[in-house]
Each structure stands twice: as C-alpha cells, then as structure tokens.
Amino acid sequence: xxxxxxxxxxxxxxxxxxxxxxxxxxxxxxxxxxxxxxxxxxxxxxxxxxxxxxxxxxxxxxxxxxxxxxxxxxxxxxxxxxxxxxxxxxxxxxxxxxxxxxxxxxxxxxxxxxxxxxxxxxxxxxxxxxxxxxxxxxxxxxxxxxxxxxxxxxxxxxxxxxxxxxxxxxxxxxxxxxxxxxxxxxxxxxxxxxxxxxxxxxxxxxxxxxxxxxxxxxxxxxxxxxxxxxxxxxxxxxxxxxxxxxxxxxxxxxxxxxxxxxxxxxxxxxxxxxxxxxxxxxxxxxxxxxxxxxxxxxxxxxxxxxxxxxxxxxxxxxxxxxxxxxxxxxxxxxxxxxxxxxxxxxxxxxxxxxxxxxxxxxxxxxxxxxxxxxxxxxxxxxxxxxxx
Numbered sequence: 001x002x003x004x005x006x007x008x009x010x011x012x013x014x015x016x017x018x019x020x021x022x023x024x025x026x027x028x029x030x031x032x033x034x035x036x037x038x039x040x041x042x043x044x045x046x047x048x049x050x051x052x053x054x055x056x057x058x059x060x061x062x063x064x065x066x067x068x069x070x071x072x073x074x075x076x077x078x079x080x081x082x083x084x085x086x087x088x089x090x091x092x093x094x095x096x097x098x099x100x101x102x103x104x105x106x107x108x109x110x111x112x113x114x115x116x117x118x119x120x121x122x123x124x125x126x127x128x129x130x131x132x133x134x135x136x137x138x139x140x141x142x143x144x145x146x147x148x149x150x151x152x153x154x155x156x157x158x159x160x161x162x163x164x165x166x167x168x169x170x171x172x173x174x175x176x177x178x179x180x181x182x183x184x185x186x187x188x189x190x191x192x193x194x195x196x197x198x199x200x201x202x203x204x205x206x207x208x209x210x211x212x213x214x215x216x217x218x219x220x221x222x223x224x225x226x227x228x229x230x231x232x233x234x235x236x237x238x239x240x241x242x243x244x245x246x247x248x249x250x251x252x253x254x255x256x257x258x259x260x261x262x263x264x265x266x267x268x269x270x271x272x273x274x275x276x277x278x279x280x281x282x283x284x285x286x287x288x289x290x291x292x293x294x295x296x297x298x299x300x301x302x303x304x305x306x307x308x309x310x311x312x313x314x315x316x317x318x319x320x321x322x323x324x325x326x327x328x329x330x331x332x333x334x335x336x337x338x339x340x341x342x343x344x345x346x347x348x349x350x351x352x353x354x355x356x357x358x359x360x361x362x363x364x365x366x367x368x369x370x371x372x373x374x375x376x377x378x379x380x381x382x383x384x385x386x387x388x
Contacts, residue, residue: 192281
C-alpha cells in the first residue's frame with residue numbers, strides 16, 4: 001500500500017534562513033505580502049526586521065499583529081477582514097504555532113469565505129488559500145510543515161481540528177537563530193510538544209515508512225538537546241538541533257497523524273486555557289503508560305531513539321526507562337500539574353465526561369495503538385490528580 005506525503009513546496013533550513021525571505025517570495029512570484037504575527041514578535045523586533053529586509057528589496061508589506069495564543073474564531077476575524085480587503089498575494093506567518101495556525105485559517109477564509117466551523121474535521125480542506133510562507137520562532141509545534149490548524153470555538157469551548165492540503169504552507173524558513181530569545185518555560189513546553197509529535201507519529205496506526213524515518217530522526221535530535229536548550233538558551237548547537245527536530249516531528253505527524261495525547265490535550269486547552277504544549281506534557285507519561293501494552297516494540301524504539309535505552313535492552317527494559325524518562329523530564333523542566341497550573345479540581349472532574357467525548361470526536365484517539373473508551377479516557381484524566 002502506498003502513502004501520500006504532503007510537504008511545503010520549498011524549505012529553507014539553517015543559520016539565518018529567514019534572511020532568504022525576499023528570494024523565496026521572488027521564486028514563488030509573490031510581491032505583496034501580509035505579515036501575520038503577534039505582539040511579542042513586534043516587541044522583540046522580529047517583525048520590523050522582516051519589514052526592513054523586505055523594504056530593502058522593494059517589497060511593501062503590511063503587518064497584522066493581533067493573533068493570540070490558542071487562536072479563536074473571533075481572534076482571526078480581523079485578520080480575515082484585513083487579508084480579504086487588501087491587495088495581498090501571500091501571507092508571511094511569523095511566530096510560534098499560534099500565529100502560524102492563525103495564518104492558515106486566515107488564508108482559507110480570506111480566499112473562500114464561510115465560517116471556520118465549515119472547515120472542521122472530518123472535512124478535508126484541499127482547496128488552496130492564500131499562499132503561506134511560515135517562519136517559526138519556537139521549536140515545538142512543527143506547524144510550518146503540517147496540514148493542520150486548530151482554532152477554538154469560544155461558544156462551545158471546542159478546539160476545532162481542521163485538516164487538509166489547503167493548510168500546508170507553500171514555504172517554510174527554518175531559522176534556529178529566531179529561537180535564541182525563547183525563555184526556559186516556552187523552550188520546555190514547545191520541546192516536549194515536539195517530542196510528543198514524534199512519538200505519536202511513530203506509534204500512530206496511520207504511520208508509514210516515510211513518517212517513521214522523520215519521527216525517529218526527530219527523536220534523535222530532541223532527546224539529547226531538550227535539556228541543553230532549557231538550561232542554556234544560548235546553546236546554538238542545541239537550539240539548531242531542537243529547531244530541526246521540531247520540523248521533522250511536524251512532517252512526521254502531518255503524514256501519520258497524532259494520537260491519544262493530542263486528542264485528550266485539546267479539551268484541556270479549550271476549557272482551561274492551558275497552552276497546547278504544556279497540556280501535552282501533562283498527559284504524555286500517563287498516556288504512554290496506557291498505550292505501551294499495544295505497541296511495546298514501537299515505544300521501545302522511541303526510548304532508543306531518544307537515547308535513554310540501548311540496543312541491548314529488552315523492550316520491557318527500554319519501556320521502563322522511557323516511562324522513567326518522561327516522568328523525570330516533566331519534573332526537571334518544571335511542568336506543572338493541572339492543580340499547580342491553577343485549575344480547580346471540582347470543575348475539572350465535572351468536565352471529564354464531556355472532555356472525553358470531545359477527545360473521541362476529534363478522531364485522534366482512534367489512531368492510538370490502544371484505542372480507549374470514554375471511561376478509559378476519564379481514568380487517564382483522573383491520573384493527573386494524584387491522591388494526596
């Protein structure tokens with residue numbers, strides 16, 4: 001059986017890759033970009049640097065900087081209006097996963113109209129929107145190389161998964177130098193997010209030989225370098241490895257799909273406004289422990305790729321080391337529990353049944369090597385609140 005692989009048309013990878021933006025726009029025939037970003041990118045001067053770079057090449061660009069973390073239907077609407085009413089031939093998505101996800105939604109709605117709900121999974125959105133050139137500034141989401149976007153419906157508190165070739169950027173500029181300013185908390189959350197992408201792609205029921213190769217390479221890069229980047233943000237070697245690992249993990253899960261961690265993570269983010277990478281980190285040890293019996297060899301491969309088990313270790317030994325490592329990683333990188341994050345326990349317990357149903361409805365748990373029932377998902381949610 002063959003597998004369809006979907007990638008950006010062009011990828012510029014490495015030191016100062018973002019400086020190639022004018023040449024990339026020229027190669028794509030784009031002359032009038034709209035930069036989609038957030039206030040932090042403006043504050044750090046990244047958007048003005050791009051603006052100046054483009055002006056030096058006689059390219060006029062406007063900036064929309066009102067994207068928000070965990071984008072919502074209302075947060076993207078002003079961007080849709082601006083893109084729809086301006087004479088723009090492409091979007092430049094600058095920032096972490098939220099600006100890139102926002103740009104993906106804006107690109108489709110600006111060109112094809114409708115509401116975000118119209119494009120929700122299981123619909124496959126294969127029509128092309130405005131071309132997107134993605135410039136990630138975090139090493140985590142891999143959104144620059146995926147055919148997914150996630151937009152929250154504020155009315156229902158549902159994180160809507162939207163899928164299709166139409167959401168794939170036409171170009172991605174992977175410049176690790178843009179991650180040197182990331183604080184430790186963001187480095188940790190996005191790094192564990194990337195690790196989750198790689199692991200879930202590798203154990204997904206929709207995996208294929210191509211996605212396997214990308215997932216294993218991603219884990220080999222992320223495993224030895226996540227702590228290094230967390231403790232020393234100026235470690236350029238570690239930052240470069242994390243950036244490439246994040247992109248490879250994005251390619252892997254975009255072509256194999258994510259699984260139970262992501263299915264359970266999205267409702268936590270929607271209801272309690274937990275950043276996506278952080279909610280993934282909270283869940284990864286428990287979901288991995290639940291899933292190992294159905295894919296022991298695959299998870300053992302993950303342990304070996306990350307570098308915490310050897311080829312001589314049995315699968316059982318490797319998986320024991322994997323669970324110990326995921327727990328230790330959360331502790332060392334100070335990943336909070338839901339309670340430490342500030343979530344009220346009773347409210348969490350009340351919402352567990354509906355969160356379980358939302359997780360199942362997303363389709364992601366169906367890709368897991370061990371497919372859970374709603375009751376089993378609730379039981380995993382309960383593990384996030386250990387009895388004192």
